[in-house]
Amino acid sequence: MASIKLQHVAKHFGTKVAISDVDLDVNDGEFLVLLGPSGCGKSTLLRMLAGLETVSSGEIHLNDRRVDQLPPSARDMAFVFQSYALYPHMSVRRNIAFPLIMRQFKWWFHIPLIGGWAKRRIERSPEVADLVEKTARTLSLTEMLDRYPRTLSGGQRQRVALGRAMVRQPEVFLMDEPLSNLDAKLRTAMRAEITRLHQRVGGTFVYVTHDQVEAMTMGTRIALMRDGVVQQFGTPREIYTSPANTYVARFIGTPPMNLIEGRVEGGMIKLGEASLPMPHGLAAAAHAAGEPILLGIRPNALTLGAAGAPGQLAGQVSLAGQVSLVEHVGAESVVAVKLSHASTAHDEEGAVPGEIMITTQGYSDLEPGDQVSVVADLSEAVLFSRATGERLR
């Protein structure tokens, strides 16, 4: 088991800043997910942890040991690649045993005849055979030990790659998008399998993905990155309920959080023509008086009513609008509504000006063109500064 500490870690490729000044404290036994869009620097950060990339500045500590100057082999971290990186000419048994064989590497491995004989000896030694069998059992690979990678499915190959990482019993597992080559159904199954593996094997996991669902379901904590900078480091729940800024708010959740433009005036929140007392939980944002704000509200915290319906309870506001799109997604429907009086932060990626998204349970009978009232329960709302995008409470 191991804790990892990154202090002011930065990475430059020539003039390109891939990572700037990252600080992270990963606890012993934690499942940290590095999440972000393509090019945000998450693989570079993982590769620096592994020692496959040098740090330009800053320090990396494993427990109390500084490791950023050590070669990969001295770091006791196992890396699982997106491409699996299995040896095609080796059986599953030998692929899994390989890191143990290499641990006993001797110069005469290079002499083909002696090398082959020695490798077989090591592979069949009781300790190595025992560890390979144990690992194969944990990953349900026992039946496949004598098969070759080309005869395995993507999911089975992924399990062999995990086995090869596990067999060394490392302190830290580093995984770079290990599920991205699998189809959607298998991804979901492997997701649960890796989570169970983490619970069973223990150890500290650092997992790179651009998939928010993987991050939310697998991570004990998530570091959400953008342009080489960690935007927020927290539990999935913290990141979902209290996003640090509008970028985090829009990255997590499908459909993403709605951002409605407004203003704080005299202890009231004004959204277009609607105005309501500042809900209790948002009082800390009162200092933003007069400033433009964005009211962040998740699609599932909104309900739809007939046109003209008022917000019934304290802390609710009702906004008039017209349905522009309805999507039926099995157990729920996603309804897009163009607001009549309030506007939205349309400069956010994927946002349509003036439009908000609402998720409703079941099959919605609404149709484009219908006039509706959108009732927002502000107890779950978040306020952001319009100017900086930072959360105000």
Ligand code: ATP
């Ligand atoms: P992806 O999900 O697409 O793999 P990522 O978030 O893992 O993206 P990185 O691969 O870490 O991103 O890359 C971060 C930035 O650094 C990118 O702009 C990339 O082009 C750049 N970069 C990465 N490796 C190198 C390199 N060897 N030389 C120059 N630039 C690099």
